[in-house]
Amino acid sequence: MSNDRPAPDSQRTAADASRPPADRRPLLEIDGLSVDFRLETSVVHAVQDVSLHVHAGETLAVVGESGSGKSATALSVLRLNPSPPCVYAGGEIRFDGRDLLRLSEKELGRVRGRDIAMVFQDPMTCLDPLQRVGTQVAEVLRHHTGMSRTEAKQAALAALDEVGIPDPALRYRQYPHELSGGLRQRVMIATALVARPRVLVADEPTTALDVTVQRQILDLLVTLQHKHAMAVVLITHDLAVVAETADRVVVMNQGKVVETGDVLDVFDRPAHAYTRKLLAATPRLEAA
Template structure:
């Protein structure tokens, strides 16, 4: 299966009054055609910055793309002009943003916001674009789409606004869909409907999906592969089965141990990850998880481990897998 997207050694910084925030530090991953990958990690680990870098939506300044490349269908997105990027953005690559209420224009009708993208990227008249917008609203399960197309965002519920965002993102049949926390603040029933809708659309269109989320239950439901980020770096990646059944990095283990499971004793407390992520104005020289890791060794503090294969298509950056490291039953 061919790669539709390849992110290589991506470094993104922000210039602030306090100093340079190194938000993304050497991120590497790929997305195959028709595949869903999930990017997980705590808030502030660089997930959304990575996603917006793919769309080239970060304002510069303060953002700076320091190093690396983003190859989409064989072209480096950092080498093309903004005008060329506009032909890709919303057309070949679309994004569902985290909060539909602030992402949608409150002064413009839902239909007009979908029609705008259709007219920009397709050779059709206004009447055909309206019909396409109604068709998209019907596709995402909004009742009475012919009526709803003329309503404003405040007249939609939270779940319907999220569906409208999905309709807008899919209006031009993109090859890659980036979903940034697509089910945030939705109740579990609506969340399940949104996830089922995304899976259905992917099966019908073959769209590749990058899913950014904190919810590991959503990851298990939707994704084929998982990329775990911490402090602006990828610290583990692998298939969903490998990551959930055999995590190899202490941070990944901590994420999995901090969520409730059906097989847990009802009196068993959840195990939070003690501490906070490092300051990315002055990131640590060694492993970024060193200060919070119960397995930390002296070498972890001064030297960042290489990202190496530890299983069949499973990779991690951790000194625990060095031949000279003391063996532990849990790793």
């Protein structure tokens, strides 16, 4: 085994060149976010004074081990942490200048799925087992755009085709349990992207998939991001994925940001001891 950093592929050069100018206003900003889970006998400070931002067309990776606070941070963007026991104890989450933590549920409902969408790690817990998958994709459009049932169905079929689902007309009529894990995740991506959101938050989107399907899903996300110029916040513990797909990285530990910066800079010259330990723990094949 070797402690060398994960080697980025050729896609990183193109991603680096297309990074937005530093003076452009971020599309999504998290500023001083603190999230508590107030239980009967204790309070868990899951997220503590976290700040990060992402520009249009940029991929920001948030990394850390389980329990580091990265998923709680991601779910906070659309206030999806269960409340109670979750309490947003401080900070702001600004999208296009509006603080999402201050919006009413009705106002936030207009943002969810239309401006900001999420892809979760287990589609079986997010897809309705009693509804056909195509209906679930089409419902996003009917809710946000007022499309007719026929128009929404045609757009949903196009979305299923765009994410590489074979025979979209057949899959449209099927239920989640009739699809493989990889196809279910593609349905989740189609559902997230069908309304053309400006920000996609992907929370460990490949964790439950085998290695081959993981690569297909990650390549798909990169392709669709470039096609639609989305900002992507990628939550992951896989540093090899970060090296290949992200522009910048935020490293979290025990609910706090311990390091942030350009991916190549952080991987080449990690400043924090925790980041160095993460990089050292990354499995590497010995050179032949």
